[in-house]
Amino acid sequence: MGSKKLKKIISEDKQCLFQNYGDRLPVCFVRGKDSFLYDQDDKRYIDFFSGIAVTNLGHGNKEYRKTLHRQIDSLLHTSNWYYNREQNEAAGLLAKLSFPGKTLFANSGTEANEAAIKLARRYGLSLHKNRYEIVTFTNSFHGRTYGGMSATAQKKIHEGFGPLVPGFTYLPFNDIGKFRKALKKNKNICAVMLELIQGEGGIVIADPAFVREIFDLCGTKGVLTIIDEVQTGIGRTGALFAFQHFNLSPDIISLAKGLGNGVPVGAIHAKDFLAAYFPRGSHGSTFGGNHLACAAASAVLKQVGKKSFLANVNRLSRFFLNRLNHLKSEVDFIAEVRGMGLHIGIELTKPGARLVSKALDKGLIINCTAEKVIRIMPPLNITPEAARAGMKILESTFREEGGPGANP
Ligand SMILES: Cc1ncc(COP(=O)(O)O)c(C=O)c1O
Known part of the structure; x- marks a missing residue:
């Protein structure tokens, strides 16, 4: 149950930190390289999680590091009292690419x-004093x-924190009838906010027809569309x-x-006309978009925004989906494999926490969300060799958990 080093780290955690993350997985990563992480005892792990879809360029990416080093050596922070070239560059890239x-x-x-x-x-209230309601969806x-949190339509996230911010209407995801009705009945709706693939909710993909009609209806009623990206x-x-x-044209993306x-x-990126609703002094942040943060964002966008980079993500996606669908035919506790790109969920017929622990023991980092959905989200530039090696571990972990008939 872990080395002496790890035991010490865990004991310090229990002593010094809020325990809101509960018992963490028993490992402390100390360095990373590409799609690999190394723990306190220098054991190597293949990263199929990217720190919850964050380290999309992997660890220690050369171009990204160069930009960051340059920025750290010149300037980290000044505040939003002043103009900021790095913000301009990152915002310009976002506008060009979205x-x-x-x-x-x-x-x-x-x-x-x-x-x-x-x-x-602010947009809605400028039209009518009661127009402040926002529609969000179950499982978001x-x-x-x-x-x-109030926008999040999941009871477990709200527990113990009431009263919530008023003005959110929760509707069933992928049910256009309910949405149509709500929009017809309620004139106070100013916006709808949704994820196109519910990530924490278990990699649940929005039905394109559902989303298309939401956008069409919102367009005719002047209701804003916010895509949580x-x-x-x-x-x-x-x-x-x-x-x-x-193929959507959202008003705001986050x-x-x-x-x-x-x-x-x-960041939020919004259509030009919306900038008028955040006039001087209406919103702000001390750190928001500081020089380091925006240099990092530009370095990322310059790489990930390339067609060749995204083509590789799609190639890798086909590899993962093929292998996972094959695995589904071999074991009897996979209900469905779904996803887009490298945002992939394996829905199980039982809780997935044990598989996560077993994979970790074998040197593979995966995650389970919504209790039964194993999430596969490797760095987007993972090499085919690392992808294959990780899949081998995943497959053996699943096979050991049970072939056909092993888990009635
Ligand atoms: C779709 C979505 N929106 C918002 C958030 C919250 O982001 P953060 O944890 O950076 O506050 C998350 C985090 O998992 C998310 O998946």
């Missing part, structure tokens, strides 16, 4: 969503601050942004996770 519009930087996904919620409300996840963005799904797969490849940075 849609023409304006960017506002934050520090995390939940803060990006707070900004999106506040912006949508939008963050842990009060706005993000915190997990799906920055190449994770094989397009730079998931909305591009669905970003974080992969945007900084590990340097905390979030």
Whole structure:
């Protein structure tokens, strides 16, 4: 049960830190290289998790490191009292790679969503004093601050924190009838916010027809569309942004996770007309978009935004989906394999925590969300060799867990 070194680290954790993450997996990573992480005893692991879809360029990426070193040597932070070339560059890249519009930087996904919620409300309230309601969907996840948490339609996230921020209407995901009805009945809706692939909810993909009709209805009623791309963005799904797969023109997208490849940075990017609803003094952040964060974001966007980079993500995606579907035919506890790009879920017929621990023992990092869904989210530039080696471990872990009939 772990080395002396690890025991000491765990004991310090229990003594010094809030235990809101419970018992963590028994490992402490101390360095990383490409798609590999190394623990306190220098054991090597293949990374199929990317720190929750964050380190999309892997660990120690050469170009990214060069940019970061340069920025650390020149300037980290000045605040938003001053102009900032790195913000301009990152925002310019976002506009070029997503849609023409304006960017506002934050520090995390939940803060990006707070900004999106506040912006949508100011827009709605400018039209009518009661027009501040926002529709979100069951099983969604939008963050842990009060706005993000209130937008999240999952009871377990709310527990013990009430009263929540008022004005959120939760509707069933992929049920267009309910959405149509709600929009017809309720004139106070100013925006709808959704993930196109629900990540924390278990890699649940939105039905394209559902999303198409949402956008059509919102377009006719002047209701804003907010796509939460915190997990799906920055190449994770094989397009730079998931909305591009669905051929949509959202009013606002929120970003974080992969945007900084590990340097905390979030953002909203919105159509130009919306910038008027955040006038001087209406919103802000001390750290939001500081020089380091934005240098990191630009370094990421320059690499991930390349067609050849995304083509490779899609090649890798086919490899993973093929192997996983084959595995599904071999063991009897996989209900479904689904995903886009390298945002892949293996839905099990039973809880997945044990598989995560077993894979970790064998040197593979995977994750389980929504209790039964194993998430496969390797760095987007994982080499075919590392992908194959990781899949071998995954397959043997699953086979040992049970072939046909082993787990009735
Ligand atoms: C879709 C989505 N939105 C928002 C968030 C919150 O991001 P953060 O943890 O950076 O606040 C997450 C985090 O998992 C997410 O997956």
